[in-house]
Amino acid sequence: MKRLSYEVLKEQGYEGYLLEKAPVKVLQFGEGNFLRAFVDYFIDNLNEKAGFDGKVTVLQPLPENSFTSVPQFLNQQEGLYTLYLRGFENGRKVNAKRVISCIDRCINAYSDYEEMMKCADNPSLRYITSNTTEAGIVYDPSCQFTDTPPSSYPGKLTQLLYRRFEKFGTKKGKGFVILACELIDDNGKVLKDCVIKYAKQWNLSEDFIRWVEEENLFCSTLVDRIVTGYPRSEADAINQENGYEDKVLNTGEVFGFWVIEGPEWLKEELPFEKANLPVIITDNHKPYKQRKVRILNGAHTSMVLGAYLAGFDIVRDCMADDVIRGFMNKAIYEEIIPTLTLPKDELESFAFSVTERFKNPFIDHALLSISLNSTSKWKARVMPTLKDYMKNTGKLPVCLTISFALYIAFYRGKEMTETGLTAHRPDGESYIISDDKAVLDFYLAHKDDSLRQLANAVCKNEDFWGEDLSRLPGFADTVADILEKIEAQGTYEVMKACL
Ligand SMILES: NC(=O)c1ccc[n+]([C@@H]2O[C@H](COP(=O)([O-])OP(=O)(O)OC[C@H]3O[C@@H](n4cnc5c(N)ncnc54)[C@H](O)[C@@H]3O)[C@@H](O)[C@H]2O)c1
Ligand SMILES: O=P(O)(O)OC[C@@H](O)[C@@H](O)[C@H](O)[C@H](O)CO
Known part of the structure; x- marks a missing residue:
């Protein structure tokens, strides 16, 4: 040809x-x-x-x-x-x-x-x-x-x-x-x-x-x-x-x-x-950037790692599932949007369009490809919302705190191979965690930690977050509790329980 x-x-x-x-x-x-x-x-x-x-x-x-x-x-x-x-x-x-x-x-x-x-x-x-x-x-x-x-x-x-x-x-x-x-x-x-x-x-x-x-x-x-x-x-x-x-x-x-x-x-x-x-x-692109990064990319990053561990592979299938979609929408409408500055109806209309875009029947957007570099993505796309939410309400946002535990659960690799750190889904299927070498080395070094030790070590890693997240009141303990629930029941049940 x-x-x-x-x-x-x-x-x-x-x-x-x-x-x-x-x-x-x-x-x-x-x-x-x-x-x-x-x-x-x-x-x-x-x-x-x-x-x-x-x-x-x-x-x-x-x-x-x-x-x-x-x-x-x-x-x-x-x-x-x-x-x-x-x-x-x-x-x-x-x-x-x-x-x-x-x-x-x-x-x-x-x-x-x-x-x-x-x-x-x-x-x-x-x-x-x-x-x-x-x-x-x-x-x-x-x-x-x-x-x-x-x-x-x-x-x-x-x-x-x-x-x-x-x-x-x-x-x-x-x-x-x-x-x-x-x-x-x-x-x-x-x-x-x-x-x-x-x-x-x-x-x-x-x-x-x-x-x-x-x-x-x-x-x-x-x-x-x-x-x-x-x-x-x-x-x-x-x-x-x-x-x-x-x-x-x-x-x-x-x-x-x-x-x-x-x-x-x-x-x-x-x-x-x-x-x-x-x-x-x-003359000012910032409100648009904040809206897009916190809603669309924030939704991706807070949802896909848990969804992948729950057995999903592409975004569209997540949108067809009441629990995963429900978890994502709860994060968007109850935790992300209240922290943003643009008018609420504009934000809600953008959020609605995001869910529609994620349902796109032509697009097989692989969760694993979105998982690439999730450490810096969580920092840039989710962490600012978590902190703003805490500043505004004095409470931890439920879904976004879970999203941090889901991130750690996804990153619990046990073996370093040529392609990256290898981990396993609950059904035994292996997957590769792709991130900076320093991130992968950190998780490998902590592979034998208890869940509580791991949650604490991740929260305290200022190289990842630019600050010590264990200083956020109750955060590290809550994340450790969620990790224990994930271990016992799986990510799907944990995402479901918060709806
Ligand atoms: N794919 C999407 O849906 C999408 C949407 C919006 C933004 N983005 C952003 O665009 C970027 C690229 O995505 P893509 O889908 O084109 O990926 P891609 O793998 O097709 O392309 C990666 C590009 O980045 C360049 N690159 C990689 N590392 C670099 C480095 N250290 N210094 C200089 N250049 C480097 C490569 O030369 C290549 O041009 C990503 O960071 C992503 O966040 C992607
Ligand atoms: O491309 P990444 O890996 O930075 O992030 C994955 C997705 O969140 C991203 O590609 C969005 O689909 C995109 O930002 C939409 O404009």
Whole structure:
């Protein structure tokens, strides 16, 4: 079967939108599924509906082969790939196929270092987007200006900005608009702080720092779309139907929402409104981020680990079960929403839409994939709500406290293998706990603790939580009690008992 290419699409008489040639206006740090189903989808639509006329160069920020073959496949397919967005829209089932043609090529920051640096010399380049996971925006002082490249994303960006400054520093309007899409708080601001630190550490001059401040815009953004990536089990059938082979097929839900914190003038530059896309540019993205991270991601993180131990594998099946769905909804409506600042009806309507999205009949969202890095996820997505709830009421929130015990129960691995820490479901099936090495080492070291000792040790681990959670009145003891109930009755009964 022929590989996807412009030529193949022409031969087939493909009638959808394609943009074969245009100046590169966007440099994207990250080749992952999410960016390709979200940012690139929006840019592709901007090209079609608002005359943006820009291509994207995708930059793989990690050493080649350390992750995926996506860059190689994208280049073989001339940047083209097929995206399926599936779900319900206004009560109607949707399965929208779109060939995305906004990608120009994909390069690697290590093997194509000079090519990466040359991107800064392109006068048309105006936007830098990124999703380097929660691990990507970090300041690592061991990175040097002479590294080719520095290992951290902000280090690479600082080098690129400096090259831009050297080339165009005296011209107005040649800085970048930087759209950070990582799911960390104040992503744009934190990224900018890292860049300024490198500029100082590397003695790149006051003039450069001023140029970074005055000619570049670092936007914090909130992203929201469930992206499930390559549809392994359906790929053959999809390729047959399309009549071409696409090795980077991508899938996600129809729902999508991007909130960009930026000035009014950015609306002119990025005509999302004109293209009728669900993207807003606003002076404060925080309420949206808090709503999404605490409700949607908080619901995932507090529900999936217990549900997995109870025998469930995907989110949709959890939504069909009264106990698991009931536990999740109780957490959302009684414990999460009361701590949030947006109007209650807006929050409830968002929460309702989350349950509907989780029921999406097209999306098999694996609980195990959501379980990845649950330690930092519990800290970022659940812990702030638990603390706000306690501050407001003086009580422990029932479901969120249970969620912490469910997290510990899931992390009780007994054996370290090459792929990670191995644990077992009650029926004996093994699974891999994926998290930072330090986290896995901690659980392995505590594998023979009593449940009470374990609960205490986890609560006290300030490296995990940034503070000692055993100082929260009654928390460690209650968690230990719940762990004992889980041991005796299983997670399902514990989730059921609180309804
Ligand atoms: N999949 C979703 O539904 C979804 C939705 C919203 C946000 N996100 C976020 O997007 C991120 C990526 O998700 P994905 O589904 O695209 O995963 P993916 O595995 O397809 O891609 C991971 C991407 O992150 C990059 N990366 C990984 N570690 C890095 C590091 N240390 N430094 C720099 N880059 C690094 C990789 O090069 C790759 O581009 C996740 O952190 C996730 O929280 C995902
Ligand atoms: O992608 P992760 O692993 O950070 O988190 C898992 C899910 O909570 C997440 O992907 C959501 O589906 C997404 O954030 C929705 O926008």
